Amino acid sequence: MKIIVPMAGIGSRLRPHTLTVPKPLTVIAGKPIVQRLVEDIASVIDQSIKEIAFIIGPAKKGFPANTEATLLQIAKELGAKGSVYVQEEALGTAHALFCAKESLSGPCVVAYADTLFKADFKLDANADGAIWVKQVADPSAFGVVKLEEGFITDFIEKPTKFVSDLAIIGIYYFKDGDRVREEIQYLIDNDLRENNEYQLTNVLETLKSDGAKFIPGTVNIWMDCGKKDPTVDTNKQVLQFEHQAGNNLVSEEVILENSEIIQPCYIGKNVVLKNTKIGPFVSIGENSVVENSTITNSLIQTNVTITNANLDNAMIGNHAVFNGKFTSVSIGDYTELS
Template sequence: MKIIVPMAGIGSRLRPHTLTVPKPLTVIAGKPIVQRLVEDIAAVIDEKIDEIAFIIGPAKKGFPANTSEHLLKIAKGLDAKGTVYIQEEALGTAHALFCAKDSLSGPCVVAYADTLFKADFKLDANADGAIWVKKVADPSAFGVVKLENGFIKDFVEKPKDFVSDLAIIGIYYFKDGDKVRDEIQYLIDNNLRENNEYQLTNVLETLKRDG
């Protein structure tokens, strides 16, 4: 099992806290956000974590020179191989994930590093996939899912009209990361953008449609 953590955003809305430290490395109660995130994910996965891949931004966008060293130490603390990739340009959620294409294979959890969660369950690694969601008061600010009999029927990115209050919180499980990688490659090869970005929700929609 792998954990892949896109964390290239600097977190400008959290200034002044992120003037010198990117948001995912901001310390909350003694630990950086990203460390808490991967530890919480590891706690709900009943399998060994083989690799943790981090996607960070370039130094020119405020990531300190010792960022990679710090992240590799976090991975080592979970007895996992650590890998660090750089997203040079912010081109959407799918593009960020594709920066770690060499690690995007087999069973993996993808967790965008602006999420902290607590959950009392164990991940079923035999499922084809899973998406963490949360009920929110204003779904227009999020990507949401529509359910039918407990299964996802549709994905809607920041709906202007109400379709669901189940917001995607940015944590996903994929049994076959290779399929995700190939779908993102298709988006990029064909320049299929939404609001000038490559969106993971488009990849999810294709995976749902193809079963």
């Protein structure tokens, strides 16, 4: 089995944090989003992963030089070969996938890296394909699938009338990746675009018309990492899951001076807490210092200095310095408020 992860988007909705770090590499509870995504997929497919292929954007779009090394290490930790491809121009979901055409073969899972999920189903690898879906209250804001006798019969983008409440979350399984590659090649060769882009939904429709049977993979929880508030909430949910699983995410190298940690929290190595109360639902990256502060429900990255703060629902980037009176903030890397 292969996993292919298109992640070339610039993450403009999560700025300023994505000005220096690609959104899929934003750290949630101690791990990059994309690492948690492929780990969750691995648990669902329940079989060995041969390769993980990542499609990133060019350096000019904000992808730093160490991106490839980071992604190859993520693949290695899951015992898989890592491959990294570059999508130089944003021309749609199918085009992004085609940038990894050398890896698009055999059984594979395609996962667009702006979401996390929790599910208790196991993938039926004998199906022609599967589409991860989540029941939602307002399907008009999503692409949805329609079912008959357990199989997907239609894909509808942002329906104006109710046809289904099963939203497509952006993760797909294909038994025959070669066939998917051939269909994308056909789109590109014949310049078949929608809104000037090559769309994966057109490939799905063609495969279905040719007799492929797609089944749904229903997830229990769908966590968004598109904007600041949902990302902070995703951090909260991930911390809850880790705590319920009995995982302690507080490093033994944390220095506590007249301070308290209220679980669940992630506290990285060499963090110093002085006269401070942390938690619940707080992540703090390594080499950070927090003094004379109270912090709840917040996501704080590495090498951060925070003093005299009362923070809730905050997101603070790497190497930032904050000494302030604000409570709900979104601070990017290398920012100073003092």
